[in-house]
Amino acid sequence: MATWTDCDGWWLLAAALMAAAAIAYLFCTSTYGYWRDRKVPWLRPTVPLFGNLTWQLLGMERSTDMIQNAYNAFSGHRYGGIYQMRMPFLIVRDPVLINRMLIKDFTHFTDHGLYKPLPTENRLANGLFIMNGDQWKTMRAKLSPGFASSKLKHMHGQMKECGEELMRNVAGVVATGGHVFEVRDVLGRYATDVIGTCAFGLQLNTINDDQSPFRRYGKTVFKPSLRVLLSQIAWMVSPALRRALHVYEIPLDTIEFFDNTFTDTVRYRERNNVVRDDLMQSLIKARDDLVVNKTVPSVKFEETDILANAFLLFAVGFETVSTAASLCLYELALHKQIQDRVREEINTVKFKYNGEMNNEFLIDLQYLEMVLAETMRKYPPVSTLFREATKDYQVPDDTLVIEKGTKVLIPVHALHHDPEFYPDPQAFDPERFTPEEKAKRPSGTYLPFGDGPRICIGKRFSEMEMKLALTEILIKYEVEPCDKTEIPITFSMNAVANLPANGVWLKFKPIQYPK
Numbered sequence: 001m002a003t004w005t006d007c008d009g010w011w012l013l014a015a016a017l018m019a020a021a022a023i024a025y026l027f028c029t030s031t032y033g034y035w036r037d038r039k040v041p042w043l044r045p046t047v048p049l050f051g052n053l054t055w056q057l058l059g060m061e062r063s064t065d066m067i068q069n070a071y072n073a074f075s076g077h078r079y080g081g082i083y084q085m086r087m088p089f090l091i092v093r094d095p096v097l098i099n100r101m102l103i104k105d106f107t108h109f110t111d112h113g114l115y116k117p118l119p120t121e122n123r124l125a126n127g128l129f130i131m132n133g134d135q136w137k138t139m140r141a142k143l144s145p146g147f148a149s150s151k152l153k154h155m156h157g158q159m160k161e162c163g164e165e166l167m168r169n170v171a172g173v174v175a176t177g178g179h180v181f182e183v184r185d186v187l188g189r190y191a192t193d194v195i196g197t198c199a200f201g202l203q204l205n206t207i208n209d210d211q212s213p214f215r216r217y218g219k220t221v222f223k224p225s226l227r228v229l230l231s232q233i234a235w236m237v238s239p240a241l242r243r244a245l246h247v248y249e250i251p252l253d254t255i256e257f258f259d260n261t262f263t264d265t266v267r268y269r270e271r272n273n274v275v276r277d278d279l280m281q282s283l284i285k286a287r288d289d290l291v292v293n294k295t296v297p298s299v300k301f302e303e304t305d306i307l308a309n310a311f312l313l314f315a316v317g318f319e320t321v322s323t324a325a326s327l328c329l330y331e332l333a334l335h336k337q338i339q340d341r342v343r344e345e346i347n348t349v350k351f352k353y354n355g356e357m358n359n360e361f362l363i364d365l366q367y368l369e370m371v372l373a374e375t376m377r378k379y380p381p382v383s384t385l386f387r388e389a390t391k392d393y394q395v396p397d398d399t400l401v402i403e404k405g406t407k408v409l410i411p412v413h414a415l416h417h418d419p420e421f422y423p424d425p426q427a428f429d430p431e432r433f434t435p436e437e438k439a440k441r442p443s444g445t446y447l448p449f450g451d452g453p454r455i456c457i458g459k460r461f462s463e464m465e466m467k468l469a470l471t472e473i474l475i476k477y478e479v480e481p482c483d484k485t486e487i488p489i490t491f492s493m494n495a496v497a498n499l500p501a502n503g504v505w506l507k508f509k510p511i512q513y514p515k
């Protein structure tokens with residue numbers, strides 16, 4: 001039989017639970033007035049704590065689609081607010097404003113505003129992509145010369161060797177009766193070999209070696225995993241929670257493998273006085289200047305900053321390049337007329353350069369350039385750009401002040417699919433990129449590589465790399481859809497990038513040219 005004391009106990013427990021629930025509810029929803037208070041149009045969070053991320057977390061919506069839906073919901077507005085878990089993000093949809101933020105008013109938005117883990121949790125934490133402020137500016141200035149036109153010209157020969165090895169591999173497979181390729185994997189190996197030789201002077205030969213540790217470890221860097229998802233969720237619930245959890249976002253053996261490889265390369269070059277005109281040399285110079293001689297005393301740099309950037313340049317290049325180039329082949333397989341026109345251009349321009357497929361030859365392939373541009377319009381490998389307001393920003397001709405610390409999303413994929421800028425956006429139409437058509441569109445509506453001082457540092461490098469592989473393939477093979485080709489292609493659920501979920505399968509048919 002209950003006594004008064006027992007009843008008091010139950011009441012106390014019930015009151016404590018209710019108070020805890022109320023505190024939890026307040027914590028989960030405390031930020032949700034942010035956009036309303038600033039009179040910014042906003043999307044109502046679906047569930048407390050999860051904000052506008054609920055369907056994504058349940059695996060029912062891609063990040064790209066959520067942002068696209070928000071973009072559509074804010075139609076007629078210059079911007080709108082959403083909540084990723086508890087964290088307010090401003091989605092900017094006005095190209096004029098986007099252009100100002102990325103270029104003219106860049107000094108207000110110098111940072112990507114991503115969570116900066118400890119270098120032990122994620123070696124890329126000290127890489128250029130996550131670096132902020134003066135540290136980013138100094139490192140960017142050190143790495144940029146490695147991508148200068150003169151250097152790219154020099155890299156062409158090294159890339160060409162990788163292209164030729166790629167074609168020997170493809171020919172070997174075709175000779176034994178295999179005609180169907182998962183082209184994203186094949187081009188991923190090619191891109192790994194390209195960055196290995198051009199950036200670090202390493203002959204990796206992953207194109208022929210299924211067991212290559214560079215490919216195996218490289219693939220783990222951005223592989224979507226529960227661990228990475230949880231760390232991102234924790235950050236959006238509260239950065240302090242993320243810090244307390246110590247999540248290792250990249251497997252430790254991967255970090256160890258790349259650290260050792262780069263350290264050994266530097267030591268080898270130092271011991272043997274090897275000086276190569278490549279990215280590794282820019283990194284060694286950055287180390288000598290910033291870590292050893294401390295030529296920029298106002299900014300602190302350590303050895304791990306150099307390792308992080310070597311790792312970053314290695315890791316970011318091959319996923320994006322292989323995705324864009326394989327989707328280009330995919331669209332060409334589905335649009336035979338466009339493919340034929342690309343091939344005709346390659347043959348005509350090759351003739352003009354007396355059969356020599358050099359750097360100038362690649363630059364001259366204007367139609368292929370339009371085809372690649374349309375591929376990255378339809379499938380931008382990086383679907384969203386990130387910025388953080390580094391000082392208060394008065395939006396021009398507007399009442400809104402974007403406060404310091406505010407996270408900003410630039411919805412690249414949604415802009416690329418806005419019928420106002422790209423009529424019939426699902427259609428694959430390279431004619432959108434003739435000089436006349438390009439001139440009709442406002443700046444800020446085509447951003448596969450970002451823009452402004454933080455534009456992709458590897459833009460021209462990857463354009464050259466993709467053109468080279470595509471010309472090598474298209475001059476020798478017709479690409480066609482096969483039984484395994486997905487139409488339309490499906491994209492991975494849990495990646496911020498547009499990554500094909502089940503690969504890109506195509507058939508290669510050798511071309512017989514008349515003798």
Ligand code: HEM
Pocket residue numbers: 128129130140195312313314316317318320321324380381382385386447448449450451452453454455456457458459461462
């Ligand atoms: C098709 C291929 C590629 C695409 C679509 C791509 C796209 C991008 C995008 C959208 C950004 C962010 C730009 C911004 O915030 O405004 C970026 C940054 C970056 N990319 Fe790429 N990228 C590609 C290939 C490469 C390659 C091959 C490398 C290196 C060899 C590279 C290195 C970087 C680095 C280091 C950054 C950070 C730049 C900074 O914050 O200053 N990317 N890339």
